[in-house]
Amino acid sequence: xxxxxxxxxxxxxxxxxxxxxxxxxxxxxxxxxxxxxxxxxxxxxxxxxxxxxxxxxxxxxxxxxxxxxxxxxxxxxxxxxxxxxxxxxxxxxxxxxxxxxxxxxxxxxxxxxxxxxxxxxxxxxxxxxxxxxxxxxxxxxxxxxxxxxxxxxxxxxxxxxxxxxxxxxxxxxxxxxxxxxxxxxxxxxxxxxxxxxxxxxxxxxxxxxxxxxxxxxxxxxxxxxxxxxxxxxxxxxxxxxxxxxxxxxxxxxxxxxxxxxxxxxxxxxxxxxxxxxxxxxxxxxxxxxxxxxxxxxxxxxxxxxxxxxxxxxxxxxxxxxxxxxxxx
Amino acid sequence: xxxxxxxxxxxxxxxxxxxxxxxxxxxxxxxxxxxxxxxxxxxxxxxxxxxxxxxxxxxxxxxxxxxxxxxxxxxxxxxxxxxxxxxxxxxxxxxxxxxxxxxxxxxxxxxxxxxxxxxxxxxxxxxxxxxxxxxxxxxxxxxxxxxxxxxxxxxxxxxxxxxxxxxxxxxxxxxxxxxxxxxxxxxxxxxxxxxxxxxxxxxxxxxxxxxxxxxxxxxxxxxxxxxxxxxxxxxxxxxxxxxxxxxxxxxxxxxxxxxxxxxxxxxxxxxxxxxxxxxxxxxxxxxxxxx
Numbered sequence: 001x002x003x004x005x006x007x008x009x010x011x012x013x014x015x016x017x018x019x020x021x022x023x024x025x026x027x028x029x030x031x032x033x034x035x036x037x038x039x040x041x042x043x044x045x046x047x048x049x050x051x052x053x054x055x056x057x058x059x060x061x062x063x064x065x066x067x068x069x070x071x072x073x074x075x076x077x078x079x080x081x082x083x084x085x086x087x088x089x090x091x092x093x094x095x096x097x098x099x100x101x102x103x104x105x106x107x108x109x110x111x112x113x114x115x116x117x118x119x120x121x122x123x124x125x126x127x128x129x130x131x132x133x134x135x136x137x138x139x140x141x142x143x144x145x146x147x148x149x150x151x152x153x154x155x156x157x158x159x160x161x162x163x164x165x166x167x168x169x170x171x172x173x174x175x176x177x178x179x180x181x182x183x184x185x186x187x188x189x190x191x192x193x194x195x196x197x198x199x200x201x202x203x204x205x206x207x208x209x210x211x212x213x214x215x216x217x218x219x220x221x222x223x224x225x226x227x228x229x230x231x232x233x234x235x236x237x238x239x240x241x242x243x244x245x246x247x248x249x250x251x252x253x254x255x256x257x258x259x260x261x262x263x264x265x266x267x268x269x270x271x272x273x274x275x276x277x278x279x280x281x282x283x284x285x286x287x288x289x290x291x292x293x294x295x296x297x298x299x300x301x302x303x304x305x306x307x308x309x310x311x312x313x314x315x316x317x318x319x320x321x322x323x324x325x326x327x328x
Numbered sequence: 329x330x331x332x333x334x335x336x337x338x339x340x341x342x343x344x345x346x347x348x349x350x351x352x353x354x355x356x357x358x359x360x361x362x363x364x365x366x367x368x369x370x371x372x373x374x375x376x377x378x379x380x381x382x383x384x385x386x387x388x389x390x391x392x393x394x395x396x397x398x399x400x401x402x403x404x405x406x407x408x409x410x411x412x413x414x415x416x417x418x419x420x421x422x423x424x425x426x427x428x429x430x431x432x433x434x435x436x437x438x439x440x441x442x443x444x445x446x447x448x449x450x451x452x453x454x455x456x457x458x459x460x461x462x463x464x465x466x467x468x469x470x471x472x473x474x475x476x477x478x479x480x481x482x483x484x485x486x487x488x489x490x491x492x493x494x495x496x497x498x499x500x501x502x503x504x505x506x507x508x509x510x511x512x513x514x515x516x517x518x519x520x521x522x523x524x525x526x527x528x529x530x531x532x533x534x535x536x537x538x539x540x541x542x543x544x545x546x547x548x549x550x551x552x553x554x555x556x557x558x559x560x561x562x563x564x565x566x567x568x569x570x571x572x573x574x575x576x577x578x579x580x581x582x583x584x585x586x587x588x589x590x591x592x593x594x595x596x597x598x599x600x601x602x603x604x605x606x607x608x609x610x611x612x613x614x615x616x617x618x619x
Contacts, residue, residue, distance in 0.1 A: 061422060108604065111604070111607065114361070117363055118558060125551075125592075126593055126596045126597060129592055129593045254426060286433065287433070287434055290431065290434035290435075293433065294431060297430065298427065301418075
């Protein structure tokens with residue numbers, strides 16, 4: 001039993017993908033810029049996977065997600081730069097603080113649909129305001145500089161192609177964790193909750209606990225991603241952890257395909273690549289995001305994963321079948 | 329004493345703007361169940377359109393309010409027609425809410441494209457000026473804003489309670505299926521909701537932009553009116569009015585007497601608390617919308 005979910009994970013496709021992803025840095029070793037871009041995608045893929053769990057599998061609109069990303073980033077930054085904590089301890093603390101933040105927010109799971117979404121949105125606004133206003137800790141809008149490179153087992157990870165493997169390990173661990181969760185009774189309960197919350201509650205599932213668990217796990221993941229971002233860039237500032245980023249991660253999930261874990265990673269890659277292009281093309285091209293969000297919601301709510309699934313199935317209702325087939 | 333009076337008037341004036349946006353926001357929520365994230369950006373577009381009209385034509389303020397309101401009403405209708413109505417048939421509310429975020433991004437970027445990034449100040453004639461009357465600084469603009477806000481609210485109240493269309497709108501909001509069975513054409517009612525809320529947002533945009541500035545990020549001010557809608561209990565027009573006025577007062581007095589750095593944090597925390605303790609709003613006696 002315990003092994004079955006792992007067996008489901010190790011399909012030929014996933015083995016090829018993991019090996020291919022592990023082999024990328026040597027191919028790009030001549031181009032630090034592309035490696036940096038790749039690492040940024042890695043951080044955002046971690047975020048998108050976390051939001052996928054809440055939004056895609058839980059069907060819960062968490063609109064303040066970037067705030068928890070910030071909790072991790074600032075915790076790790078402050079502890080290592082000001083208090084001399086070693087990286088592993090700060091990394092753990094970053095996750096713990098993000099989880100603590102989620103615990104603080106958890107009473108709102110009692111709220112339904114729109115009120116819940118509203119509360120998460122406001123919670124995100126509060127966190128962004130705190131990052132801006134609490135200058136003694138966060139250095140305010142100017143941003144926090146001088147975050148040291150992480151040291152693991154006596155080795156300091158400075159080079160981008162080394163950092164990549166740190167992100168790769170963390171991302172893979174996260175992927176496996178979420179995959180494991182989805183292929184457990186928890187995942188089944190989650191599906192029941194999404195389909196019909198009242199019926200699920202009546203069948204004896206503790207829906208409130210389910211939702212709190214979702215919030216805590218996704219926040220821990222966001223905290224970890226925040227810590228990794230902080231040590232990668234050596235600098236963090238409040239706008240990275242505000243509404244704009246929450247929307248960006250939401251777009252990654254939507255674009256890649258709701259209820260598809262690989263989709264979240266693809267979504268993260270596509271959105272980050274577009275962001276890089278738009279910074280070259282100019283500010284107005286952000287409109288691409290708005291249009292994409294509207295069009296995807298209207299015509300392809302199951303995202304790229306749905307499209308891929310649909311093409312494989314070649315059925316009239318293929319788009320939907322594709323999205324479902326990913327669901328455990 | 330005169331200082332306090334000035335603050336009260338200013339707070340209520342700001343509050344009446346929040347009310348105008350919150351009413352539209354609430355109406356849309358009531359009629360469609362939608363959390364309309366592009367609504368504050370419609371307000372922003374209203375402020376921008378008002379700026380262009382003010383600099384080109386120098387029409388008086390009330391006409392500016394009207395013209396800008398009508399323009400945004402049209403825009404609001406267009407977005408509903410093109411964006412939301414086809415999706416309503418699919419019935420996935422979550423997708424619709426995400427789509428409103430998309431529209432918000434589109435509106436902001438259109439504003440950036442048309443009006444640029446720099447904050448635009450309305451022509452001199454439209455700016456608020458203080459006058460000394462009996463030892464008190466009176467800003468006629470604030471009084472006018474309060475006046476416009478109150479008149480709009482009274483008119484809306486009469487519309488919702490005394491006219492057939494207004495009652496049909498409320499019935500649609502209360503229970504779309506039952507309303508449809510009673511022979512109300514609910515799609516038409518929803519169209520009317522978007523028109524009316526767009527009009528109020530556009531008018532509010534002119535009022536805000538004339539005292540602050542017109543800029544693509546003006547929607548951030550409008551987001552606070554979400555809070556007003558929550559304070560009043562989502563979906564209650566009367567509640568949204570009172571919620572807006574209350575928010576304006578608390579914010580203005582809070583910024584003056586307490587710290588202005590943390591006022592938003594305190595306000596937002598209170599908001600979450602109210603959501604938790606009284607999801608039906610501060611004034612609402614009835615139950616919140618069940619779903």
